Amino acid sequence: MLIITANLPDPDDLYARLIAALDGLTEAESHAMNTRLVLILMNHLGDPEVIAAALETARRTARPAR
DSSP: OOSSSOOSSSSHHHHHHHHHHHHHHOHHHHHHHHHHHHHHHHHHOHHHHHHHHHHHHHHHHOOOOO
């Protein structure tokens, strides 16, 4: 089951770590790193149903660039 409510002990710290990991990268490098991170986390989850639900939720809530 996909958890969509807050579930991190310290979300601000993890957000800061993500931003720090992206610091200094070009936009293309940042996109590539984010893609690798998603694939690593998908592999860690290992549950195709949860991953499919997460993909559907992310797509449904995405806003196209203008």
